[in-house]
Amino acid sequence: MARTIRFHRHGGPEVLTIEDVDIAPPGPGEVRIRTRALGLNRAEALFRSGAYIEQAQFPSGIGLEAAGLIESMGEGVEGLSFGDAVSLVPPRSMLRSPVHGELVTVPAELAIKHPPALGWEAAAASWMQYLTAYGALIDIARLGRGEHVVITAASSSVGLAAIQIANRVGAIPIAVTRTARKAPALREAGAAHVAASAEEDIEVRLKEIAGEGGVRVVFDAVGGPAFLPLTAAMSRGGILFEYGGLSPEATPFPLFNVLSKSLTLRGYLVHEITGNPARLAAAKAFILDGLNDGSLKPIIARTLPFEEIAEAHRYLEANEQFGKVVVTL
Known part of the structure; x- marks a missing residue:
């Protein structure tokens, strides 16, 4: 038996419970891990509330990220x-392989020996x-030296990762x-420029920074009305990645901007990378190199104990964090 985060109905953070659950021993090609830290993501809040791309089957586990020690291995x-x-x-499915618990069994292909200097929280x-930022910016867009890239929701963990990868x-x-x-804080984290969407005209500000030629790559987690000024500030043939949809408002289709500039508006999920062995191997190599040389360094907003998992979700959804929310065991 091991303490595991579960929920029996959709809802807010209060539906999360800590329960003793039997954890299956590792089968062929699997490992069992005694976790030391868990990373929280917006996807888990969506899964818990019933708004994720896959639906929970109750009682449901939860969780996409963890770090710990291998306790046993299958054949x-x-x-x-x-x-x-x-x-x-x-994992590609939170339903099949939830990892927020003291003890988890997962496919061995998901486990990576991280740099020894990386602490449990950072790991x-x-x-x-x-992986999310790399997949869009490097694997697909081939972002290069000297190019401007717009990163919305920049103080989120993925936004900060995108800033570091762009600099790298x-x-x-x-x-x-x-x-x-x-x-x-964003400038200290590596942003060359900062634009405040609620306080200034984003189209004007971005054109001021990048010039009338515009920005080729936009990495957006928000959607909503910002699609109009963002696409207006893009260059001909540019690409906008939408990976989050955080805005509660409708997202207009910027028809004139798309037609006049031959823009690509592209939905993107990290599963595109994790589901392709060759692309995942290239991503792992890039990220491990960055973690080793210090150009990629996770920023932790707050660390809470396992017993405060509901409070960790509340903090995540308050949108006040700068970086990653982590739970430790």
Whole structure:
């Protein structure tokens, strides 16, 4: 038996419970991990509330990120050993492989031996944010040196990861945040420019930064009315990635901007990378290199104990954090 985060109905953070659950031993190609830290993501809040891309079956586990020690292994596992410190690539299904618990059994392909200098909290905060940003900016858009890239929801963990990845390849990250309150912290985190969407005309500000030629790549987690000024500030043939949809308002289709500039508006999920072995291998190599050389460094907003999982979800949904929310065991 092991303490596991579960919920029996959709709702707010209060539906989360800690229950003793029997954890299956690892089968062929699987490992069982004693977790030390859990990373929280917006996807888990959506899954808990019933608004995620897959629906829970009750009682349901939850969780996409964790780090810990390998406790046992099934047959056929190669490249890993008992006692290895590992962090987990997010499973493609939270329904089948939830990882927020003291003890979890997962496919061995999800477990990565992270750099020894990386602490448990940082290890649990790494893979979702960096894989999400890498997949869009590097794998698909091929963002390069000297290019401007617009990053909305810039103070989120994925937004900060995108800033670091842009800097790592010599691009110029433009952080978009709601107000100027977080601007100093965003600049310290590596943003070359900061725009406050609630306080200034974003189209004018972005054109002021990037020039009338515009920005080729936009990495957006918000959607909503901002599609109009964002696409107006894009260059001909540019691409806008939508990976979040955080805005409660309707998202207009910017027809004139799309037609006049031959823009691509593209939905994007991290599963595009995690579901393709070759692309995932390239992503792992890029991220591990960055973690080793320090160009990629997870920013932790707040760490809470396992017993305060509901409070951790409340903090996540308050949208006040700067970086990742982590739960420790």
